[in-house]
Amino acid sequence: MKKTTVLFSLMxxxxxxxxxxxxxxxxxxxxxxxxxxxxxxxAPVPAAPQAKQQQWKSRAEYxxxxxxxxxxDPAGRIKLIQAFIAKYPQSDFLPNAYVAEMQTYVQxxxxxxxxxxxxxxxxxxxxxxxxxxxxxxxxxFPYTFNPKSANASAELTKAGQHAQQGLEVLxxxxxxxxxxxxxxxxxxxxxxxxxxxxxxxxxxALQQKNYNQAIKSLxxxxxxxxxxxxxxxxxxxxxxxxxxxxxxKAIWNLARATSLAESSNSPNAAQLKKFYSQVYEAQHGSxxxxxxxxxxxxxxQ
Numbered sequence: 023m024k025k026t027t028v029l030f031s032l033m034x035x036x037x038x039x040x041x042x043x044x045x046x047x048x049x050x051x052x053x054x055x056x057x058x059x060x061x062x063x064x065a066p067v068p069a070a071p072q073a074k075q076q077q078w079k080s081r082a083e084y085x086x087x088x089x090x091x092x093x094x095d096p097a098g099r100i101k102l103i104q105a106f107i108a109k110y111p112q113s114d115f116l117p118n119a120y121v122a123e124m125q126t127y128v129q130x131x132x133x134x135x136x137x138x139x140x141x142x143x144x145x146x147x148x149x150x151x152x153x154x155x156x157x158x159x160x161x162x163f164p165y166t167f168n169p170k171s172a173n174a175s176a177e178l179t180k181a182g183q184h185a186q187q188g189l190e191v192l193x194x195x196x197x198x199x200x201x202x203x204x205x206x207x208x209x210x211x212x213x214x215x216x217x218x219x220x221x222x223x224x225x226x227a228l229q230q231k232n233y234n235q236a237i238k239s240l241x242x243x244x245x246x247x248x249x250x251x252x253x254x255x256x257x258x259x260x261x262x263x264x265x266x267x268x269x270x271k272a273i274w275n276l277a278r279a280t281s282l283a284e285s286s287n288s289p290n291a292a293q294l295k296k297f298y299s300q301v302y303e304a305q306h307g308s309x310x311x312x313x314x315x316x317x318x319x320x321x322x323q
Contacts, residue, residue, distance in 0.1 A: 076118075077114055079112075079113065083110050086105070086106045089106075090102035090103045090119075090122060091122070096130050099126050100123065103119055103123045104123070107119050107123075117152050117155075120141050120142070120145035120155070121145045121152065123144075124155065128158070139166070142154075142158045143155070146184075153188065153195065156184055156219075160181070160185050160188055163181045163184075163225065163226075164222065178230060181225075181226050182223060185222040185223040188219040188222075192216055195210065213247070216242075220242045221239075221252060221256070224237075227239060228259060231263070233263050233264040234264065236260040237260045240256050249286075249323075251279050251282045251283045251288060251290070252279075254275045254276070255294060257271075258272050258301070259272075261275060262301060269301075269305050273302055273305065277316050278323075279298070280294045280297075298312070302315070
């Protein structure tokens, strides 16, 4: 059984490692938030409303901001954003500029993930409650975290704080004057963002071996995004490692992750099925019922 546990964990990590490239290539992934927004429009979306009333200090500042908003070429937009940041470091719209930089790097592809993360952290430094930055950092963390990093423990703590802060900001976010309910809902996307924060919180708890908390966060995420492959893959691992082990729930969640991956033609479907089959066979002594459970799960989707 120990051999199966080790193999299961290693295979899951291998699955995580290949996911960022696939979502960058497709422009989407189950649970994606910021990536869809950035890929859908070349013009950066303004940052979420802040508590402070933002004001332009000069017409030149306003024009410089509008210049990068209107720029369609991503590389050209980055230059204009960085020029704005350098010239107007005290601007009330500095967080918006960093968010625009973040979104543009996302639009430019996986090769710029590190640049997007840096911009997100700068946006958060400028505005500690920036929902866009918190969303991006929480969304990417499960795919970019390296458990062998010398700073892994600190990174997990920070990611957990981001996720919790994001949930609190989202809960307390108020609709600004002049914005309709429909516009607010369309931009904020509360269910998707809440799922992103709960997935990140669940992933962090799983890495910290706090399996009970991981299950709570991931079950909450599943309520908002019931077709997210990652949620059920992580839940399967959490239930498998919980003490006492809840093997039936582990198997069901791994089967659901496999079924959803197959239905969406995910490049990780075969790998996920292998994880699921290994756990099932370790419990039952054979793989005779693997396809039957999968069929039952699919019938409930």
